[in-house]
Amino acid sequence: MFRLLRWLPLLLLLPPPGSPEPPGLAPLSAGAPPQAPDLLYADGLRAYAAGAWAPAVALLREALRSRAALGRARRDCGARCAAEPGAALPAMLPASPGPDSGPGAARSAWEPLLLRAALRRAECLTQCGARRLGPGGAARLRVGSALQDAFRRREPYNYLQRAYYQLKKLDLAAAAAHTFFVANPTHLQMREDMAKYRRMSGVRPQSFRDLETPPYWQAAYDTGLELLGRQEAALALPWLEEALQESLAQVESCRAGCEGPEEQQKEEEEEGGTGSQGGLYEAIAGHWIGVVQCRQRCVEDTATRPGRSFPVPDFLPGQLRRLHEAHAQVGNLSQAVENVLSVLLFYPEDEAARKALDQYQAQLGEPRPALGPREDIQRFVLRSLGEKRQLYYAMEHLGASFKDPDPWTPAAFIPEALREKLREDREKRLWDHEPPQPKPLTHWKDVLLLEGVTLTQDARQLNGSERAVLDGLLTPAECGVLLQLAKDAAESGARSGYPAGRRSPHTPHERFEGLTVLKAAQLARAGAVGSQGAQLLLEVSERVRSLTQAYFSPDRPLHLSFTHLVCRSAIEGEQAQRMDLSHPVHADNCVLDPDTGECWREPPAYTYRDYSGLLYLNDDFQGGDLFFTEPNALTVTAQVRPRCGRLVAFSSGVENPHGVWAVTRGRRCTLALWHTWAPEHREQEWTEAKELLQEPEKEEGEELPSRDPAPEPPSHRLQRVQDKAGKPPRVREEL
Numbered sequence: 001m002f003r004l005l006r007w008l009p010l011l012l013l014l015p016p017p018g019s020p021e022p023p024g025l026a027p028l029s030a031g032a033p034p035q036a037p038d039l040l041y042a043d044g045l046r047a048y049a050a051g052a053w054a055p056a057v058a059l060l061r062e063a064l065r066s067r068a069a070l071g072r073a074r075r076d077c078g079a080r081c082a083a084e085p086g087a088a089l090p091a092m093l094p095a096s097p098g099p100d101s102g103p104g105a106a107r108s109a110w111e112p113l114l115l116r117a118a119l120r121r122a123e124c125l126t127q128c129g130a131r132r133l134g135p136g137g138a139a140r141l142r143v144g145s146a147l148q149d150a151f152r153r154r155e156p157y158n159y160l161q162r163a164y165y166q167l168k169k170l171d172l173a174a175a176a177a178h179t180f181f182v183a184n185p186t187h188l189q190m191r192e193d194m195a196k197y198r199r200m201s202g203v204r205p206q207s208f209r210d211l212e213t214p215p216y217w218q219a220a221y222d223t224g225l226e227l228l229g230r231q232e233a234a235l236a237l238p239w240l241e242e243a244l245q246e247s248l249a250q251v252e253s254c255r256a257g258c259e260g261p262e263e264q265q266k267e268e269e270e271e272g273g274t275g276s277q278g279g280l281y282e283a284i285a286g287h288w289i290g291v292v293q294c295r296q297r298c299v300e301d302t303a304t305r306p307g308r309s310f311p312v313p314d315f316l317p318g319q320l321r322r323l324h325e326a327h328a329q330v331g332n333l334s335q336a337v338e339n340v341l342s343v344l345l346f347y348p349e350d351e352a353a354r355k356a357l358d359q360y361q362a363q364l365g366e367p368r369p370a371l372g373p374r375e376d377i378q379r380f381v382l383r384s385l386g387e388k389r390q391l392y393y394a395m396e397h398l399g400a401s402f403k404d405p406d407p408w409t410p411a412a413f414i415p416e417a418l419r420e421k422l423r424e425d426r427e428k429r430l431w432d433h434e435p436p437q438p439k440p441l442t443h444w445k446d447v448l449l450l451e452g453v454t455l456t457q458d459a460r461q462l463n464g465s466e467r468a469v470l471d472g473l474l475t476p477a478e479c480g481v482l483l484q485l486a487k488d489a490a491e492s493g494a495r496s497g498y499p500a501g502r503r504s505p506h507t508p509h510e511r512f513e514g515l516t517v518l519k520a521a522q523l524a525r526a527g528a529v530g531s532q533g534a535q536l537l538l539e540v541s542e543r544v545r546s547l548t549q550a551y552f553s554p555d556r557p558l559h560l561s562f563t564h565l566v567c568r569s570a571i572e573g574e575q576a577q578r579m580d581l582s583h584p585v586h587a588d589n590c591v592l593d594p595d596t597g598e599c600w601r602e603p604p605a606y607t608y609r610d611y612s613g614l615l616y617l618n619d620d621f622q623g624g625d626l627f628f629t630e631p632n633a634l635t636v637t638a639q640v641r642p643r644c645g646r647l648v649a650f651s652s653g654v655e656n657p658h659g660v661w662a663v664t665r666g667r668r669c670t671l672a673l674w675h676t677w678a679p680e681h682r683e684q685e686w687t688e689a690k691e692l693l694q695e696p697e698k699e700e701g702e703e704l705p706s707r708d709p710a711p712e713p714p715s716h717r718l719q720r721v722q723d724k725a726g727k728p729p730r731v732r733e734e735l
Contacts, residue, residue, distance in 0.1 A: 081125050240326060296404070453472045462638040517686050563671070588605075588674060
């Protein structure tokens with residue numbers, strides 16, 4: 001009762017039943033000072049765990065609003081106070097006193113200037129924060145690193161989609177689910193929830209919208225590139241210019257956040273909570289190094305789209321290249337010169353930029369000495385280089401760590417003592433920039449021979465590129481063991497990937513069943529399925545990975561990113577005059593647009609997938625053949641009939657769109673595997689399953705700990721961050 005009373009003020013802020021919900025997550029209490037986001041979030045989780053859905057929505061929305069208000073206030077106050085008279089830090093130290101003045105005189109010459117400016121800046125920030133955020137300002141609204149990570153991963157929307165669903169607000173539930181999924185495209189449970197929302201009558205296609213305001217540069221940049229691709233440079237220019245300005249503005253916003261107390265908290269956590277072990281100047285230097293390191297990461301953070309593991313490469317120089325090319329196409333040669341000179345600030349020896357500059361100057365005719373690089377880019381580069389110089393100095397003399405995110409940093413800025421080590425580090429990351437060179441064919445032939453596998457069709461015979469059909473990976477007995485594993489798991493009610501007996505998300509005429517390697521290991525430990533099948537599932541997935549690497553990527557390691565044993569069964573009585581597919585045409589690491597032939601490597605696609613494999617277990621069914629198409633999704637280029645032990649392996653991109661013909665009778669079972677070059681996306685469940693199967697059997701009466709492979713519900717994981725006194729119950733349920 002007392003808890004409900006505590007949440008009553010926020011409940012009153014919700015719209016009455018039946019009233020239209022404001023679009024997105026509109027402010028609940030406009031004009032009021034924001035409350036502490038961490039406290040609001042913790043209360044929201046408690047309300048969620050208690051099943052108090054309306055208070056949970058109000059609290060979580062207010063936490064999001066407060067965090068956004070804190071960011072805006074910090075950015076605005078930082079910009080205002082930097083321009084405040086007397087609060088500007090000295091641009092350079094005054095000249096050193098004469099040799100007879102003594103060492104103390106040199107320090108006394110600059111200390112008062114620096115400290116006076118720092119004190120005035122602090123006073124300005126404190127007063128501005130109090131005006132914008134209420135008494136206590138930003139210090140009262142400190143957001144811990146764990147909570148920052150939760151917001152960055154958009155975890156609040158995972159809660160919100162469930163709470164909105166319980167409140168029968170399906171439109172907002174779908175929007176919250178989509179918002180979370182954009183930043184978490186590998187979240188299997190959310191992918192399944194999204195499919196369920198799409199089948200609900202109260203959910204429209206427009207419901208799947210992003211409630212988080214995406215970085216505006218993305219929409220402008222993508223529109224500009226699209227127009228450039230259509231040779232419409234005049235229309236593209238305003239979008240490209242807007243994208244650059246928004247990029248720079250977002251970088252500035254990120255840099256303002258680096259001065260907040262959260263960065264200091266991170267440093268203390270990394271030091272084990274012991275704080276600085278030195279004196280005043282060591283403490284100042286340590287905190288300053290942390291701030292500058294954070295600032296240097298801001299371009300990379302800005303350039304990383306939600307749900308992506310890596311930033312847009314060469315983010316700012318790449319935009320400048322597009323701008324100078326577009327200006328040249330429409331005849332704006334002066335602006336083309338300004339932008340290409342800006343590219344040369346990053347890469348002074350860039351041959352293409354130098355050649356373009358010579359061409360533009362020749363077309364202009366007379367020399368234009370007034371033309372120079374863009375002022376905004378010039379300021380950015382000079383400031384960034386100054387910070388890099390400080391950080392490399394700190395690396396050399398203070399033992400600080402710094403991973404330079406920019407490939408354009410001049411070698412002269414790196415101390416000689418550090419160059420060799422940094423060069424070795426870059427060589428270790430060579431695959432980030434250069435594709436592997438294929439080895440002679442004898443390499444993979446030897447591997448196939450050792451495995452007893454036959455190459456049945458290569459890419460040429462399959463009328464495509466990076467495709468292959470390999471036979472003999474499984475014996476009939478092994479196929480039987482895996483088929484029995486899938487059957488036993490389905491009968492046990494296992495819910496992994498696709499719920500048992502659930503209709504397919506792709507067609508209403510088939511049922512799907514799915515099993516992951518970890519769920520198979522758990523069922524084997526519980527005695528629900530045979531351990532032989534679970535062990536074979538692990539062994540076979542590694543066999544497919546090694547063969548795929550040997551055939552397609554011998555010089556670059558491939559890692560399993562996901563393994564899924566999937567069976568699809570035709571529903572009797574629903575196959576007459578059926579016109580749909582078992583699985584529509586798609587690509588595995590990009591969103592295919594058949595109308596244009598483009599494939600967008602962005603969420604909800606699994607963008608990190610590099611190679612795919614389909615290992616078939618049976619052929620006693622009708623239909624269900626795999627087929628490849630052109631990017632238009634209409635022109636079939638090759639077709640493969642499943643059979644026991646047959647592997648179809650192919651690269652996961654736009655070069656290999658594929659689908660599955662309808663299964664019209666029987667049950668078709670396949671082991672689907674996806675591989676990645678990115679080690680950070682390797683399948684952790686595979687390792688957990690292996691460890692679980694290697695554990696000794698439990699003694700009589702001994703309980704095994706639960707190791708549920710399904711995504712841990714928010715109430716279980718994030719509540720633990722905020723409230724360590726106890727664990728809330730598992731309250732997440734299926735839609």
